[in-house]
Amino acid sequence: MNLKSKIIILLICTTFGGAAIIVLYNLSENIAHYHNTFIRRFPQHTAQELYSADLKFNSYYFAGKGNGKIYLGNYTAPLQVLVLDTALKARKIYHIELNQQHLPIQSPLIRVLDHNFYVFEGIVPYIFKGDIKDWKATLKMNSGHYFSQVEPIDSQNLAIRYMLPKSGQSIIGSLNLADTIQTKYASSLLQKQFDGVFDTDGSLLVNHDLNRIIYVYLYRNEFIVAEPNLNLDYRGNTIDTISHARVKLAKFKDSNMKTFAEPPLIVNKLSAVDKNLLYVNSALSGLYESEEIWKMASIVDVYDLTNKTYRSSFAIYNIGKKKMRSMIVSGTFLYALIGDKIVCYKLREHLTQSRSAKEYSKTKN
Helix, strand or coil: HHHCCCHHHHHHHHHHHHHHHHHHHHHHHHHHHHCCCCCCCCCCCCCEEEEEEEECCCCCEEEEECCCCCEECCCCCCCCEEEEEEECCCCEEEECCEEECCCCCCCEEEEEEEEEEEEEEECCEEEEEECCCCCCCEEECCCCCCCCEEEEECCEEEEEEEEECCCCCCCEEEECCCCCCEEEEEEECCCCCCCCCCCEEEEHHHHECCCEEEEECCCCCCEEEECCCCCCCEEECCCCCCCCCCEEEECEEEEEEEEEEECCCCCCEEEEECCCCEEEEEEECCCCCHHHHHHEEEEEEEEECCCCEEEEEEECEEEECEEEEEEEEEEEEEEEEECCCEEEEECHHHHHCCCCCCHHHHHHH
16 A cells, blocks of 8 residues: 555545544533433423413513512513503503603613512613502612612612623622612622623522522523522522533624623523522423423423422423513412413412422322
8 A cells, every 4th residue: 555545544534533523522512411311300280371361562571570460561661561460361551750861761671579669770870769559760879880680679678780890790789779879799699600791690589488589590500599688598509410601702803892602501591489489491401301392382490499409390381482481470370471472370289388299299199
C-alpha cells in the first residue's frame, strides 16, 4: 500500500470516527435533556376540569386571587383589571386611575392582595398602591434600583427581584412602602453559576399561608424558601436532574450585552403556591412517560414546602394546540390561562392533605 492510499484510508477513518463521536454526543445530550432518570407519580383523576371561559384575547395574565375573585391584568390594556368570580361566570372590568401621570409609563403590571392593589414598572422605576374599592392608586416610590419582579408580602411590604447597576445581576430584596429608603437586599439568596443574570432567572412568589418568599429557578432543579426578612429557610430541589443551568451565551458585536447562542434548556416553566404546596410546570419528561402526553398537555409537579417532599403530578390539557401559559392556585382549584381561554381545574383532596397520594388512596378504598 503506497503512501497516498494510507493517507486516504486515514482520512476516511478520521472522518467516520469524528462523525461517530458527534452522533454519540448528540444522543447523550438528547438522553440528558429529554429522558431523565426520575419517575413521576400520576394518581388517577388528580385534576378534573370544571369550568372554562372565553377571554377573547390572549393578552391577559394573573394579577391575584382572593375575596372570592380571580384578578386578571392585560398586557395590551395595562391599567385595566378583569375581575372574575371563582366559577368564571360573572365578570367585570375596572380601570385604574393613577394620581400622577407624568411618569414615562409604558408597560405597567398589576398585583392584587386582599383589598390592596399595586401598579409597578421596574425600568422607570415606580410603584403605585391603591384600594380595590375605587381602583385609585397613589405613587409610593419612583427611585432606586431597577427591578424585574414584584410580589406583595402584606399591605406594606413587597418582595422584589432587583437588577444590580452595571452588572445587571439579579438579587432578591424587600421594600416597605412606608419607608422606601430602607430597602433590604439579600445578596446570597440567588446563587450565581456563571453570569448572575441568565443563570439566576426564575419566578418570584410569596406564600401567604406559610409567610415565606419562594423563588423557583427557570434553568435548574432548585427553588429557594426564605423568610420575609430575607433569611434563608432552605433550598429545595425539583425531581429532575438538571442542577446546572444549560445556557450558552453570545455577545453582541461592539457591545457588552449578551443573548442566547442557542435555545436554553428550560427546567421549571411556570410556578404557583398555595397553602403548604408548590406547583411547578416542568419542561422535562421522566422515565416511562409517553411523548403523546407531552404533546397534549402541560405537566404540573406538586411539592410539599413543609416536609420538603415531592407529592405527585398531573396534566393540564391543551386547548387545540395551545399549552398552558400561566397558572394560579386557590385552595382546591387551579386556574390556567390557555390561549385566549381561562380554565378551572378541581384538585383532588390528597394534594391538600398531610398524607401522600398513596396513603390517601388506601383510606378511600
